[in-house]
Amino acid sequence: MTEHEKGSSAVGSPFTADLTGKTAVVTGASSGIGYAIAEEYLRNGATVVGLHRRAVTGHGGEYVPVVTDLADQEQTRAAVAGVLREHRVDILVNNAGLNLRHPFEDFPFEDWDRVQRPNLGTVVELTKAFGRPMLARGSGVIINLASMLSFTGGFTASAYAASKGAVAQFTKSVANEWAPKGVRVNAIAPGFIDTEMNVALVADETRNRQILERIPAGRWGKAEDIAGAALFLASDAARFVHGTVLPVDGGYLAR
Template sequence: MPFPGTFDVDLTGATAVVTGSTRGIGRAITQRLLASGASVIGLQRGTDSLGPGHSCRGVDLSDPAARAEVIAEVLAEHQVDILVNNAGINLRHTVEDFPLEEFSQVMNVNLDAVVQLTQAFGGPMLARGSGRIVNIASMLSFFGGVQASAYAASKGAVAQFTKSVANEWAGRGVAVNAIAPGYIATELNVVLREDTVRNDEIVSRIPAGRWGRADDIAGTALFLASEGAAYVHGAVLPVDGGYLGR
């Protein structure tokens, strides 16, 4: 599948696990990996395939036991070379009214699952002395946002977790990095983009003058999964059209 601005990366023979692989950013990352020759195993609630080379394991990523079960199944059948921790949720409340149960729910999916999958799939990578892990952080890894305290807390933690793992694993052949997407035009942001006032405020703040596309994130993920990023460790790369530099 051709992509505008595609660069050559050959991942033939590699196997990647991508959480949330059929929607939004996860779908774009999966398509890029497939186009580069990798096989992709998606972990998510649904089991729809994007075509040859892509299979899905249905799993509730909010359930630690279910995560452990599907991890064991995948590792029993595959050598996983690339892990992309993409899946995440956001529940919005003011801080004073944020139900603790919902706060914990966001932290569980956005952080705990990342830790569990990193440990489980990273172990065999360390044993082989090679592997790539790409975590999806957020602009809210850098600032707090509004009515998104749980999401900001989880994504801030993902960024720091990424750096900590890289400190321990960089010298052992496993590259661990994160991407911090800016405002990306996915189905999750339709309402925001349809609000003409808020949309204009957002675009005026982005030096590139547009919302990002899911494939903008996918290209960066492909780079981090490639040998071209062999000396990139512990980075949290903003892909935001220049938003943070404004």
């Protein structure tokens, strides 16, 4: 199975929405959840601008790749300015992220900062940059990728948990300000999803068994499970949904 096959939404969500004429920016769209979300939006008629570090193949339709390192503030600002010159952005999906694991007592501060920049700093910056034109028009959708660790602590992932907890609260706070102005801000909290980020956990027999025992649905999630939720939140079906952090976790948090 190739990286894209493993991380993409090959079948697509049974839920459909008409995104014709809309442009979505999806960060980290070269693989995993971001790739699947981009595919879902393309399938439903949107133009998708993908911001990612690696060149990507496989996307069809109206896909516009923008290769940039979102951990680099100057590159990020230049990429955003270029996108805004060429596109009216209706939907922003802040998906790109990084997880570095260490026992906290040995967690290097440089690795802590490496996690915070893409997971939180870039989310804040892109939300402001793409959100301002949305506010001026009185319409737009922003979807942030939170995590199960927005709710739970996890193990050896203190930097990631801190960043994703912040993403959840940031989502709620901005939603309070922007909902009256026509811009919907929500987040998705993926559970354990079988993508590139979790290869080590899937391969660890003990941890894999422990994880599956905790998930009522009895399986790891797929990137397409998250893509379906992202399509819903981008659609008019979610027009009265503001400030939510939607778990897509097979029931993990309910256990």
